[in-house]
Amino acid sequence: MKPAAENVCNPDLLKERAHCRFIPEEITHFLDNGSENTKLRHKLEEYFLNNPLFDDDIPPDYLSHSERYSNELRKSCAMVQCFLNDPTVQNIAGQMEGVRMLMGNGLGSAITKDGNPLALHYVMFLPALISQASQEQMAYWIGRAWAGQIIGTYAQTELGHGSFLRGLETTATYDPDSEEFVLHSPTITSIKWWPGGLGKTANHAVVMAQLYTEGKCWGPHAFIVQLRDLDTHASLPGISVGEIGPRLGTNSQDNGFLRLHHVRIPRLHMLMQHAQVTKSGEYVQPASSKLTYGTMVFVRVAICFDAGRQLQRAVTIATRYSAVRRQSELVPGEGEVQVLDYQTQQHKLLPQLATVFAVTFSARRLWETYNSVTHGPKEAQLALLPELHVLSCGLKAACASDCSLGCDVCRLACGGHGYLASSNLPRIVTATTATQTYEGENTVMWLQVARYLLKVYSDGLESGEEAGPSVQFLREPRPDLTAPSHARLTNYGLVMGWRVAVVALLQEAQQELQRRVAAGQQPDRARDACSLTLVDAAQCYIRGHMCCQFVAGVDELQGLSAGTTLVLQQLCRLYLLYHASSSHLLRHGWLSGADVSQLEAEYRALLTELRQDAVALVDSFDIHDRILNSTLGAADGRVYDRLYEEALKSPLNQQDVPDAFNKYLRPLLKSSL
Numbered sequence: 001m002k003p004a005a006e007n008v009c010n011p012d013l014l015k016e017r018a019h020c021r022f023i024p025e026e027i028t029h030f031l032d033n034g035s036e037n038t039k040l041r042h043k044l045e046e047y048f049l050n051n052p053l054f055d056d057d058i059p060p061d062y063l064s065h066s067e068r069y070s071n072e073l074r075k076s077c078a079m080v081q082c083f084l085n086d087p088t089v090q091n092i093a094g095q096m097e098g099v100r101m102l103m104g105n106g107l108g109s110a111i112t113k114d115g116n117p118l119a120l121h122y123v124m125f126l127p128a129l130i131s132q133a134s135q136e137q138m139a140y141w142i143g144r145a146w147a148g149q150i151i152g153t154y155a156q157t158e159l160g161h162g163s164f165l166r167g168l169e170t171t172a173t174y175d176p177d178s179e180e181f182v183l184h185s186p187t188i189t190s191i192k193w194w195p196g197g198l199g200k201t202a203n204h205a206v207v208m209a210q211l212y213t214e215g216k217c218w219g220p221h222a223f224i225v226q227l228r229d230l231d232t233h234a235s236l237p238g239i240s241v242g243e244i245g246p247r248l249g250t251n252s253q254d255n256g257f258l259r260l261h262h263v264r265i266p267r268l269h270m271l272m273q274h275a276q277v278t279k280s281g282e283y284v285q286p287a288s289s290k291l292t293y294g295t296m297v298f299v300r301v302a303i304c305f306d307a308g309r310q311l312q313r314a315v316t317i318a319t320r321y322s323a324v325r326r327q328s329e330l331v332p333g334e335g336e337v338q339v340l341d342y343q344t345q346q347h348k349l350l351p352q353l354a355t356v357f358a359v360t361f362s363a364r365r366l367w368e369t370y371n372s373v374t375h376g377p378k379e380a381q382l383a384l385l386p387e388l389h390v391l392s393c394g395l396k397a398a399c400a401s402d403c404s405l406g407c408d409v410c411r412l413a414c415g416g417h418g419y420l421a422s423s424n425l426p427r428i429v430t431a432t433t434a435t436q437t438y439e440g441e442n443t444v445m446w447l448q449v450a451r452y453l454l455k456v457y458s459d460g461l462e463s464g465e466e467a468g469p470s471v472q473f474l475r476e477p478r479p480d481l482t483a484p485s486h487a488r489l490t491n492y493g494l495v496m497g498w499r500v501a502v503v504a505l506l507q508e509a510q511q512e513l514q515r516r517v518a519a520g521q522q523p524d525r526a527r528d529a530c531s532l533t534l535v536d537a538a539q540c541y542i543r544g545h546m547c548c549q550f551v552a553g554v555d556e557l558q559g560l561s562a563g564t565t566l567v568l569q570q571l572c573r574l575y576l577l578y579h580a581s582s583s584h585l586l587r588h589g590w591l592s593g594a595d596v597s598q599l600e601a602e603y604r605a606l607l608t609e610l611r612q613d614a615v616a617l618v619d620s621f622d623i624h625d626r627i628l629n630s631t632l633g634a635a636d637g638r639v640y641d642r643l644y645e646e647a648l649k650s651p652l653n654q655q656d657v658p659d660a661f662n663k664y665l666r667p668l669l670k671s672s673l
């Protein structure tokens with residue numbers, strides 16, 4: 001997005017834009033997945049961002065906890081009303097597309113800045129119904145949920161267990177006499193804890209509970225439980241529900257707790273697309289017990305896109321600010337330079353820019369895999385489930401950690417002003433860092449990936465089970481470490497280097513495991529003792545996968561101008577070189593010390609090349625100023641005016657002498673006279 005009136009724009013930004021080597025719209029259309037989507041997005045943005053319904057009378061930072069919740073709920077309900085009932089919005093985008101755009105891109109975050117209390121309803125409750133409910137159940141629930149007649153959340157995590165799903169303590173015991181399940185939280189640690197929207201917003205939840213029937217436990221299954229009266233919103237008998245208190249970020253999402261006291265629900269409130277319990281209480285097994293985890297897989301994919309979008313915002317703010325900000329003289333006497341001119345600043349920002357594209361290419365390929373698995377024939381679905389699970393765990397962990405660390409690097413790159421709420425960077429950082437924890441804590445996700453890699457590497461697959469396409473390299477002959485450097489240092493050569501590292505690390509872990517087990521150590525303990533090496537292997541595998549997706553994605557792009565293609569190729573190369581500095585490529589023999597020096601020189605040269613396009617690149621992300629919501633990052637670069645204007649809005653500045661002076665400071669001053 002460029003400023004409307006160029007004459008009020010900061011001159012440094014104008015200069016930056018003038019020497020752009022590529023066509024920014026081509027990148028905008030690529031990121032939107034087509035120019036039609038860009039048009040659609042613009043129309044929705046114009047409609048929503050110019051609608052006074054969504055204005056904040058007072059900046060949310062100055063509101064109390066309850067006021068913030070109330071303000072965000074007001075806007076999120078108005079937003080849902082618009083896409084359900086407003087013909088203008090429906091003409092712009094169908095309801096489904098409208099929801100996707102509002103929940104899944106920047107527009108929603110511009111409206112509900114402090115977290116959307118209805119997010120979990122759309123992001124998890126509805127997807128849980130779609131992936132877990134039988135046809136009859138869908139017919140009953142989906143229409144009501146879609147129309148906002150009921151509001152749901154996804155209640156899985158408990159006080160005592162989040163990562164270890166099989167450790168959940170909530171029980172759902174089938175009573176064949178009444179044909180009901182009895183939902184119960186038997187201990188303090190079994191209280192559901194964390195679900196978004198659970199505190200005060202949702203009147204229903206998909207509750208994950210241990211299913212007991214005919215005296216046997218069948219593991220975690222999904223049940224729909226009504227929590228609140230649909231009219232009064234009062235919590236129902238047997239339900240203790242509330243909010244868990246302030247958090248690092250997204251404080252208006254009313255994350256909640258839920259304790260169930262022998263709550264009875266009809267048999268058909270167990271979601272029965274995969275497993276069933278008959279009227280008499282017989283358990284009908286699903287084709288795979290992991291199909292119950294399908295909602296989490298979907299959300300892990302969504303998180304990859306979401307984390308990438310957060311990084312786009314952070315890097316846009318930091319790059320524009322770095323072009324406007326002048327600090328110190330590079331050459332004494334030549335005047336102060338834009339901080340973007342410093343090589344160290346370029347090293348902070350340009351890899352983040354490249355990461356946006358690595359994440360986009362990888363997330364898109366993952367989405368394709370997700371769709372082909374979930375919509376493919378049943379047998380193929382089951383065969384590809386482990387590959388999908390591993391890729392979604394690994395990419396969720398990598399995108400979450402790369403993007404949240406990247407957002408914080410962007411914040412730091414803005415110096416003191418990056419610490420100000422009005423820069424919007426603190427909010428972006430705290431929202432993004434949560435992606436490392438929710439939907440599978442990152443380390444736990446890496447260990448899942450490692451478990452599968454080791455299984456494939458050590459021929460531990462069960463009979464009939466096939467290694468997925470992304471791990472076929474574990475079965476292939478090891479690449480030639482003595483190949484000449486011009487072959488090892490190409491883009492595909494570097495991808496190969498990551499695979500070499502994966503194999504070497506798995507070999508190391510396997511040997512250590514065998515040694516420990518042979519020495520009498522219990523196998524699971526032995527595996528834990530190797531887990532650092534295993535996590536390294538998982539991380540190298542995903543890094544190699546992301547590099548490969550970036551390289552292949554750029555190679556496959558068609559119809560772009562030469563300038564745009566070149567800039568994407570350079571970003572791709574920069575990404576590969578940035579990560580090639582990892583010790584693993586050196587340690588496992590793919591790179592020599594001389595290779596590393598050569599790559600570092602190439603990296604520095606690329607920083608200089610790409611520096612000239614940095615502002616145009618972030619412009620091409622085409623993020624509306626209202627979505628950036630930042631004093632530092634607006635397209636016109638009026639940084640200092642905005643910082644001052646925002647400071648004047650502080651409630652403390654509404655009085656010259658605050659009341660607190662008379663109450664506390666005056667007595668102190670008097671007493672010390």
Ligand SMILES: CCCCCCCC/C=C\CCCCCCCCCC(=O)SCCNC(=O)CCNC(=O)[C@H](O)C(C)(C)COP(=O)(O)OP(=O)(O)OC[C@H]1O[C@@H](n2cnc3c(N)ncnc32)[C@H](O)[C@@H]1OP(=O)(O)O
Binds near residue numbers: 100104122440451
């Ligand atoms: C209408 C649509 C509109 C949509 C709009 C969308 C827009 C979206 C925009 C933005 C989205 C961002 C916002 C997101 C908000 C989200 C809020 C957060 C919500 C939550 O956090 S919900 C709670 C999440 N909790 C977890 O993730 C728990 C993590 N734990 C686990 O998943 C499991 O316990 C485990 C993976 C760690 C594994 O368990 P394990 O101990 O191995 O035990 P088992 O369960 O028995 O597994 C054995 C075996 O199975 C393999 N396996 C495990 N899971 C799967 C799976 N899902 N698929 C396939 N296979 C699986 C496991 O690896 C084992 O294999 P093995 O025996 O080794 O062969």
Ligand SMILES: Cc1cc2nc3c(=O)[nH]c(=O)nc-3n(C[C@H](O)[C@H](O)[C@H](O)COP(=O)(O)OP(=O)(O)OC[C@H]3O[C@@H](n4cnc5c(N)ncnc54)[C@H](O)[C@@H]3O)c2cc1C
Binds near residue numbers: 154194196441447
């Ligand atoms: C903002 C936010 C929103 C959330 N929304 C929801 C929601 O809507 N619905 C919902 O159900 N839940 C939600 N959650 C909960 C979230 O899914 C869990 O917090 C998450 O899955 C991590 O589980 P945990 O808290 O039990 O962490 P733990 O598993 O207790 O993690 C603590 C530490 O132990 C380590 N650890 C744990 N297990 C292992 C292992 N096997 N091997 C090695 N190390 C291990 C971890 O790496 C971590 O360092 C939300 C959480 C947050 C922060």
